[in-house]
Amino acid sequence: MAVAHQGKIVLYSYWRSSCSWRVRIALNLKEIPYDIKPVSLIKAGGEHHSNEYREINPMEQLPALHIDGCTLVESLSIMQYLEETRLQRPLLPSDVVKRAKVREICEVIVSGIQPLQNLSVLIHVGEEKKDAWAKHWITRGFRAVEKLLGSSAGKYCAGDEITLADCCLVPQVFNARRFHVDLRPFPIILRIDRDLERHPAFVAAHPSNQPDCPPDTK
């Protein structure tokens, strides 16, 4: 893992990290060229816990984005920075209430679901209980997301344009499937996920299309 150089946009990413994936989608949607520096959450006890990476992201989590001469962490903060500095292909509506509704869905996923089922927490929960634990919190969160989408969704999470909410939703659906969550009670989530699975920006951001995806899982 070499440290990024100024000038180039570099995303510290792990193929299966849903938080890295959110940012990959946003970068792709805005057609911002970037390089990927893979940081393995598995190798050598996790490269994200190395002294070198801790200097980049003190939370020892992915992603981090090197851009405009600085290093940014926390996926939702990074995506809002992209939104405020790269105005092409807006990922937040212009209407203030709709913006709030998009951020609301983002936060339910980013703070209400993902942190409870991420790797470091599951290690603490223990091998025996971890699947039931992850399933419980994802199901609780998706129940809320489905309800919110009932009033906000059009073709996508908030109306007919792709927003930050969609960037957060798709990776979370992938995680839900990994933990065998029953998704049948969430028809709107399933429909949006299906509609986006062939979108080029989402395809390019998918774990299976990352340079660090192990060949045997592709």
Add this chain to the structure above:
Amino acid sequence: MAVAHQGKIVLYSYWRSSCSWRVRIALNLKEIPYDIKPVSLIKAGGEHHSNEYREINPMEQLPALHIDGCTLVESLSIMQYLEETRLQRPLLPSDVVKRAKVREICEVIVSGIQPLQNLSVLIHVGEEKKDAWAKHWITRGFRAVEKLLGSSAGKYCAGDEITLADCCLVPQVFNARRFHVDLRPFPIILRIDRDLERHPAFVAAHPSNQPDCPPDTK
């Protein structure tokens, strides 16, 4: 618990909920008048789990804000709505990188710490293990916050103006004390918390000054 009426700004709040507290601080800093509808996290197994409140916030969490004819949930999304619609007393810097740094600190707290130590998760962790669990995740998060503050802080979390990061930090320090986290390794966090503890907007938002604070804990 009666449902809020259009026109008035109403915050569904619980005195000790750190997420409600963040929004109370932001409302106070911007001098936005609001009424409080207390929702007890304790009474009758938790009023936030009632059918009535689930219609207001499908995540069954506090806070919710009734404002401008709609109901918003998720504290960080609410605070950003206030920031975008009530321009007085800005709580985000105008510089885009500084805005990202503020949101970064917010997210570390809002998604990296609080969700792991909130009531519903601690119930699942179990009585015996819950204190050690909360202490672990708060300490991990504060280590990252302290490091981020090392480069962003002035008098407050991001420079010399109070921002959304301060609205998130102060309630989290209170929670850290509840769980007996050793705060000595976090001198910047402690200094900022101390500086803000007498600020009128923070005093008025404090749990002990809420209408639903039990008299014997004041």
